[in-house]
Amino acid sequence: MYRLILVSLLLTILYYLLRQMFRAFKTPLQDGQQSPSTQRPDDEQDQMIEDPVCHIFVPRRIALIESIGGREYCFCSKECAGRFRNEHPI
């Protein structure tokens, strides 16, 4: 009976050790999966930016970013960008 408890205890310890090992292996892999060209952290990509035309908030990663008059503006669509350009001729 004692042997059974000992074996299950050992198996539990072994399981935790293996799990930690897998975690240690996985962590650098996940970092490597991110493309090196975009050094921006994810939260910056998820940042919500207001469209100056229709005032809809768009996540930066899907927003249409245009540089107009030396400033960067984020639009939800090409239509909004075009409207903004018409209203703000440089």
Ligand SMILES: [Zn+2]
């Ligand atoms: Zn818009």
